[in-house]
Amino acid sequence: MHKDLSRDYANGDFIAGAETYPPRWATEAAAMRRRLGDRARTGLPYGDGTRQTLDLFLPETSAPAGLMVFIHGGYWMANDAASWSHLAQGALARDWAVALPTYTLAPNARIHQITDEIETAITLAADLVPEGPIVVTGHSAGGHLSARMACADRAPAWADRLARVVPISPLSDLRPLMQTDMNRTLHLDLAEAEAESPALLARRAGVDCTVWVGGQERPAFLWQARLLSEDWDCAWHVAPGLHHFNVIDDLADSESLLMRTLLD
DSSP, X not given: OOOOOGGGGOOGGXXXXXXXXXXXXXXXXXXXXXXXXXXXXXXXXXXXXXXXXXXXXXXXXXXXXXXXEEEXXXXXXXXXXXXXXXXXXXXXXXXXXXXXXXXXXXTSSOHHHHHHHHHHHHHHHHHHSOSSOEEEEEETHHHHHHHHTTBTTOOOTXXXXXXXXXXXXXXXXXXXXXXXXXXXXXXXXXXXXXXXXXXXXXXXXXXXXXXXXXXXXXXXXXXXXXXXXXXXXXXXXXXXXXXXXXXXXXXXXXXXXXXHHHHO
């Protein structure tokens, strides 16, 4: 009988004041959109689904240095782009455009379908920001999706522009999730878990990768991050003292190590 791994992936249960983070994120994100005014283009459709939309934030310059994409987490089952607008601050200060896709959530979409949606969303963003490199980052489930964009089995129209991915606290091997309560919603089987696990797939040649994770994260997430860095033979960084909910905060700081890793 397989061990139940649900506790291994229960991040909020091990973060003091975890319930205070989502409302803070939403407040800061809304304030960011207000500050940007007409430089915030929200709800751009990249498909026919109600959640197939993209938020695009433009820097003050008329010619962005490039495009950064941030993909939200929530175990493919929760959240949308609207809670994360404030994380665009760091890249915007460096004159990069920032795209934040929303995607269909499980159980209404399987993980392989969500992967396809993200590729389509970035295709729209790349068309809207046609010049400069593309870097893709994301958090947790979004970390998984950002890594998937760098896998050799994907061939997006913008592949030649993809310079780097920085998966933050990524889920890189999905097979353990089959042993969690979440799988009642995700409906992962072994074939999909293997086909959608970046750590089991080759990285596309020429795409740089640094895996990012908080030093105070659950052991399962430290393992997931280390596994991807080993299997892809790429750098990884353990951010001292940070947990699963605050490891993304440095995206808002243009001079943070995380932002320098992404954009320099």
